[in-house]
Amino acid sequence: MNQANITFLGAGNIATAIISGLIQQGFQAARITAADPSEEQLSALKHLKINTSLHNVDAIAGADVVILSVKPDVVASVAATIAPAIVDDPPLLISVAAGVTTGSLSAWLGGDVPVIRCMPNTPAKVQMGATGMFANPRVSDEQKKLAEEILGAVGICVWLETDDQLDAVTALSGSGPAYFFYIMELIEAAGIQLGLDPQICRRLVEQTALGAATMVVESSADPADLRRQVTSKGGTTEAAIARLQNGGLAAIVGSAINAAHRRSIELSELVD
Ligand SMILES: NC(=O)c1ccc[n+]([C@@H]2O[C@H](COP(=O)([O-])OP(=O)(O)OC[C@H]3O[C@@H](n4cnc5c(N)ncnc54)[C@H](OP(=O)(O)O)[C@@H]3O)[C@@H](O)[C@H]2O)c1
Structure with a gap:
């Protein structure tokens, strides 16, 4: 995993928890980028010594994994903004946004994109999170392993068989x-x-x-x-x-x- 470049779009609570977990696990800060329109939000991450950017498209250049960590109502517009930049060589897209299905994500991202939808919970902040994950068929075994390592930095992860099981996970461990x-x-x-x-x-x-x-x-x-x-x-x-x-x-x-x-x-x- 240490060889992967990971970009977070949205540098709020959950992104900060995952980034902190990754760094505590020994992941190289230089391989992590976080983008957010708020300078204040980005400066709160300064102590972690990661790369930061105010622009989503710039931030995903060279990323192997892009983590959509914005509020659910912003996901469609963020996905549409980055879609043209990933069309030729799509990275693995991981969304933590509640309620946004892999079908919608793939459509907003332009179709044939490896997408994982997951639902972590707040104990991720103390590396005791529980995350349910569902991968669309485009995701490779290697990418699944990478996603497990990333979310595993803040707790345990389980794989689900269908996208709609994430609603049950939200009701159980999310809330x-x-x-x-x-x-x-x-x-x-x-x-x-x-x-x-x-x-x-x-x-x-x-x-x-x-x-x-x-x-x-x-x-x-x-x-x-x-x-x-x-x-x-x-x-x-x-x-x-x-x-x-x-x-x-x-x-x-x-x-x-x-x-x-x-x-x-x-x-x-x-x-x-
Ligand atoms: N927090 C949790 O424990 C938790 C658990 C499970 C799932 N989630 C999911 O994680 C996602 C983020 O939640 P959160 O609690 O981390 O929210 P948050 O703290 O509000 O973080 C979201 C960040 O995204 C930024 N943002 C807004 N528009 C953006 C854009 N166009 N491009 C890039 N960044 C943008 C926001 O900036 P502004 O504040 O300036 O708008 C904010 O800093 C949500 O979809 C939620 O469903 C969170």
Whole structure:
């Protein structure tokens, strides 16, 4: 991967997270270029010692991979701007824009272009992201490997079989960090109600979330098995879990994820 030239079009939050991850993995800063119309945005990347440009077409010269990291409503115009410059020898195009399908991207880019659509999530900022990816048939195995290495710099990646599975990924892991933040908020609030100091609640809740997630990652057991292992008959955990089950938490979570999935499809129809 160190031999690839990578250009980011749009130098905001997600681009910064991926660029930082790449550099931390030892990728050469000199092979990375970021373009953005905002001088301020580009100067915020100065410490990373990458190349920067105010112009998208200049920035993609010599790029093996172009990452479209602009907001979804800007993708069509950015793609149309760079299309004439990539017609003869198209680089791999990776889009992180929510809701923009590979079909639309290929059409805006002029047709026969290798395109990967992916959905990272915000923990990419701390190299703990989860990314779903879908490649169109024009993408080679080598390019897929390169995309895995790039997105792998900020977390784990999984390949999907169809483009529309990205809507499910958006509902699960794309929006997922906020679900966990919300649960943490609620547990913290309950701890404060029980008379604990807010700072102490925060520390206990964050370490409990981290510990529980780490156990799931490191164990071969399912989360359901781990839950059963810590739920003794007649104990405190059983009392709480019974409340969650009787209160309909499973149905609420199911319907929340369905709502996110439907919304992802609706947003996709707006930008596509
Ligand atoms: N942030 C995440 O965790 C996350 C997760 C998954 C997917 N995504 C996707 O990533 C994309 C970017 O999100 P973000 O949060 O990084 O947004 P962001 O921080 O607003 O970054 C987008 C950047 O693109 C710049 N830009 C606007 N028009 C441009 C153009 N024509 N050419 C080049 N750059 C241009 C913006 O500049 P101005 O501010 O001056 O307009 C801004 O600096 C979105 O499509 C989003 O769906 C983000």
